Amino acid sequence: CGVFGVYAPEETVAKLAYFGLYALQHRGQESAGIATFDNGSCYSYKDMGLVSQVFNESILANLQGQIAVGHTRYSTTGSSLKVNAQPAVVDTRLGKLALAHNGNLVNTLELRQELDRRNGQYVSTTDSEMIAIMIGKEVDTGKDWIEAAISSFKWCQGAYSLVIGTPDGIIGARDPHGVRPLVIGTIRQENNINRYVLASETCALDIIGAEYIRDVEPGELVWIDDNGLTSKKWTEASNPKLCVFEMIYFARPDSIMGHDSLYAYRLRLGEQLAKESLTDADIVMGVPDSGIPAAIGYSRHSGITYQEGLIKNRYVGRTFIQPTQHMREHGIRMKLNPLKDVLEGKRVIIIDDSIVRGTTSRKIVRALRDAGAIEVHMKISSPPVTHPCFYGIDTDSQDHLIAATKSVEEIARQIEVDSLTYLSEEGMLKVTSQNPQSFCTACFNGNYPIEIPENIKRSKLM
Numbered sequence: 533c534g535v536f537g538v539y540a541p542e543e544t545v546a547k548l549a550y551f552g553l554y555a556l557q558h559r560g561q562e563s564a565g566i567a568t569f570d571n572g573s574c575y576s577y578k579d580m581g582l583v584s585q586v587f588n589e590s591i592l593a594n595l596q597g598q599i600a601v602g603h604t605r606y607s608t609t610g611s612s613l614k615v616n617a618q619p620a621v622v623d624t625r626l627g628k629l630a631l632a633h634n635g636n637l638v639n640t641l642e643l644r645q646e647l648d649r650r651n652g653q654y655v656s657t658t659d660s661e662m663i664a665i666m667i668g669k670e671v672d673t674g675k676d677w678i679e680a681a682i683s684s685f686k687w688c689q690g691a692y693s694l695v696i697g698t699p700d701g702i703i704g705a706r707d708p709h710g711v712r713p714l715v716i717g718t719i720r721q722e723n724n725i726n727r728y729v730l731a732s733e734t735c736a737l738d739i740i741g742a743e744y745i746r747d748v749e750p751g752e753l754v755w756i757d758d759n760g761l762t763s764k765k766w767t768e769a770s771n772p773k774l775c776v777f778e779m780i781y782f783a784r785p786d787s788i789m790g791h792d793s794l795y796a797y798r799l800r801l802g803e804q805l806a807k808e809s810l811t812d813a814d815i816v817m818g819v820p821d822s823g824i825p826a827a828i829g830y831s832r833h834s835g836i837t838y839q840e841g842l843i844k845n846r847y848v849g850r851t852f853i854q855p856t857q858h859m860r861e862h863g864i865r866m867k868l869n870p871l872k873d874v875l876e877g878k879r880v881i882i883i884d885d886s887i888v889r890g891t892t893s894r895k896i897v898r899a900l901r902d903a904g905a906i907e908v909h910m911k912i913s914s915p916p917v918t919h920p921c922f923y924g925i926d927t928d929s930q931d932h933l934i935a936a937t938k939s940v941e942e943i944a945r946q947i948e949v950d951s952l953t954y955l956s957e958e959g960m961l962k963v964t965s966q967n968p969q970s971f972c973t974a975c976f977n978g979n980y981p982i983e984i985p986e987n988i989k990r991s992k993l994m
């Protein structure tokens with residue numbers, strides 16, 4: 533999911549949130565929502581669909597205020613329904629709160645029991661609403677917003693990057709491991725008053741002309757109001773484990789994450805792949821868009837010419853019209869079309885960021901051969917995905933992960949390539965500019981940094 537928050541009394545905050553979410557669309561295409569606070573009143577609007585489909589000028593004009601919180605959703609828990617759209621809005625003693633969550637809690641059963649004990653009223657089936665309700669319950673015991681949020685976090689186990697709007701200010705917070713990203717930006721104004729922005733990625737700051745200041749740290753809470761920004765370390769137990777998959781695939785390449793430009797990092801992944809596995813070939817190409825930076829890096833280090841071999845239709849999005857049987861047999865052409873004049877008679881190295889189920893990869897390989905490629909060597913700029921994610925990336929249950937049960941040779945045979953190579957785990961971590969210990973790499977090795985209750989484990993592990 534994508535989260536966004538802004539405190540800017542002189543600005544049209546709903547529009548800033550709209551454009552922020554627009555830049556975070558890749559993080560979730562299922563539903564979108566914005567809540568604003570206007571001198572104590574709260575307005576919100578959310579619906580299924582893309583940001584550009586959910587909002588228009590007149591809806592945004594009704595979202596008045598000094599504070600806005602926004603969310604783009606991609607479901608990992610709770611089904612794909614309008615009631616599950618965020619921000620989750622909850623009534624409290626101090627007024628409404630609107631919460632936008634990225635990540636996934638693993639102890640929802642326990643949390644639900646505690647909330648039932650306290651008479652929690654739900655409208656959705658999401659872990660995110662549970663956090664909002666818990667904060668509301670804590671506020672109702674007499675705590676202020678910050679105290680209530682911190683005591684609620686003690687009930688939350690898992691991944692959570694949160695933006696929480698209130699009538700008095702905005703909270704930004706990350707779980708003790710900081711699995712999902714969250715950054716702070718500022719809109720500099722002529723009167724020298726700095727206005728603050730929170731967002732999942734820096735690309736959402738760029739689009740509204742805000743300047744990146746720093747990340748919210750794992751286990752940190754920031755409070756933003758008219759006096760600016762104040763920070764609180766809310767736990768001693770912080771132990772950074774940023775999702776490495778964010779760096780490799782999920783986040784936009786024009787974002788900066790944990791001090792790395794993701795485009796530069798993905799280039800280095802490709803260079804590292806070339807250092808680890810050189811194959812003789814005529815051209816190297818990437819699977820658009822996610823495989824392209826690594827393919828350029830591979831070309832740079834190997835000296836093999838980089839060429840575009842597949843053209844992506846950037847306007848397809850999701851279509852609900854079923855293709856005809858004949859079209860289906862032709863596979864992926866709706867989205868990716870091979871360039872015959874580039875591929876004809878060539879030995880091709882094709883690079884992708886990851887193989888999850890292997891179904892797309894096989895279709896792509898067939899399309900390259902149909903277009904005349906005489907050899908297809910696939911190289912992947914991350915290690916084999918052998919374990920499911922419980923922290924908010926929808927990589928499916930373990931029995932659907934091709935590398936969970938098959939060796940590299942077996943996968944190569946199944947996706948019909950002449951050779952298949954994955955990047956090593958050491959290589960993937962070595963080319964970040966950070967401590968290799970500061971990443972979650974569980975989907976590559978099963979070392980889950982946050983303990984997962986047995987019942988949840990059983991739901992996704994073989």
Ligand code: 5GP
Pocket residue numbers: 781819822884885886887888889890891892893894925926927
């Ligand atoms: P596969 O060959 O496993 O069917 O698809 C691999 C492609 O899916 C890669 O191009 C990669 O960019 C993309 N991908 C990687 N991770 C995910 C994920 O978590 N969900 C989805 N839907 N696609 C992913």
Ligand code: SF4
Pocket residue numbers: 711774775776777778920921922923924925972973974975976
């Ligand atoms: Fe990211 Fe994989 Fe860890 Fe999930 S398990 S948080 S996808 S590195």
Ligand code: MG
Pocket residue numbers: 819820821822823884885
């Ligand atoms: Mg891809």
